[in-house]
Amino acid sequence: MAKDRVTSLQVAQRAGVSQSAVSRVFTPGASVSKATREKVRRAAEELGYRPNVLARAMITGRSRIIGLVVAYLENQFYPQAIERLSVKLQERGYHVLVFMSSPTVGDVQGVMKEILDYQVDGIVLASVSMSSVLAKRCHEHGIPVVLFNREQDDDRMSSVTTDNVLGGQAIAAHFAAAGHTRIGYIAGLEEASTQRDRELGFREGLEAAGLTLAAREVGNFEYAQARAAALEMFAGKDRPDAVFVCNDHMAFAVMDVIRHKLGLRIPEDVSVAGFDDVPIAAWPAYDLTSYRQPINRMVACTVEALLRRIEAGDTPTERVKLAGELILRGSTRNPEAT
Structure with a gap:
């Protein structure tokens, strides 16, 4: 047999306060004295009271x-x-x-x-x-x-x-400073603002350094599609010597392909940079250069x-x-x- 639900009135009677005081104690941000709060919390614990959030929402509209x-x-x-x-x-x-x-x-x-x-x-x-x-x-x-x-x-x-544009520019400047001349980009989902702005900044950064994008593929922010994009980009003889991948999740897929499918070395043959700086980026298995989101x-x-x-x-x-x-x-x- 189900146990009857303890009411706020019972808590108020046990604590020796008004029912509205009980309501204030269990309403985030409501004003209530420390002494009243302690009395109500103690009475609620003794009785096993739990406030009815749904009922309060119906009353307050929140x-x-x-x-x-x-x-x-x-x-x-x-x-x-x-x-x-x-x-x-x-x-x-x-x-x-x-x-x-x-x-x-x-x-x-x-x-x-x-x-x-x-x-x-x-x-x-x-x-x-x-x-x-x-x-x-x-x-x-x-x-x-x-x-x-x-x-x-x-x-x-x-x-x-x-600031995704700023991040793309920073990666382009880093590649240019490292002496890369044939540079690729693996895009995310085309309609995403993050993809659009990161690529915009990257292209602007390359242009500022007197460089242009040599290769582009699309990974749609998915691991499997990023693998396919990397195979397409790096299988030929005129492969890029550096690639910016629109986020870390895809960059891990690209690194796996470069190393384990194509037998190339990172960074000796290809430099790889990502975006996000998720915790896995710092793992020794990847050691990925990445633009950290705050x-x-x-x-x-x-x-x-x-x-x-x-x-x-x-x-x-x-x-x-x-x-x-x-x-x-x-x-x-x-x-x-x-």
Whole structure:
């Protein structure tokens, strides 16, 4: 037989306080004295009381739930991001519901309709974009949306990214300083803003050094497609002597092909650079030069941008771009040795 649920009134009677005081103790950010908080917490523990979050949401109109949409969990950057976003939001009294999507806008639309059914207070889109129709719907319902590691030309949504153009330029300058002359690029998903901006910066950096792109393939941010792209790029005699791969996840695939399929040496035959600087990049097996995304600052800015709009109402949207750092490792030639 199911045990009757303990009510907030019973907790209030046990603690000798009002029922509204019990509600304030279990409402994140509410004002309550230390003595009252301790009495209520002690009474709740003795009785086995748990606040009914769903009932509170119906009363206040706030679920304190954030919907997080992600498309690339196989890319090691995103599990880190999800964990840190969840922790930061929980510290502020919010909880995260994670929804998986493909990076295509059509699939995101289906997921977004499901998210809205949960009456979320806000939405973070990580590695995906949203249609203008859904952006309008979220705006009309007062649900703020923040793009994480993506940009989109829509003033109704905030975005937080690394300065991807600057990162691409830094890698190009590094290759040029190391004396590379035949340089390749393996792209991510063509419609992704990260792909577009990293390639733009890379081409600009090459041009500034008097160089041009010698070879280009597409890996679509997927390990298998990046392997195929590397085989296409490096199997011939006129192969590049350096390659920038749009993210680390694909760069690992490219390095595996170069070494184990084609028998080439890194960096003696080919320098390889990636983007993200996920933890595996520092492993001795890869020792990958990579442009580090400032993930902690990105997460902090995302949470602040989202909660400002949830808690302060109709505040302006933001477009945040953060500088990263090129981390030099053994997968690229040392310019000083050339």
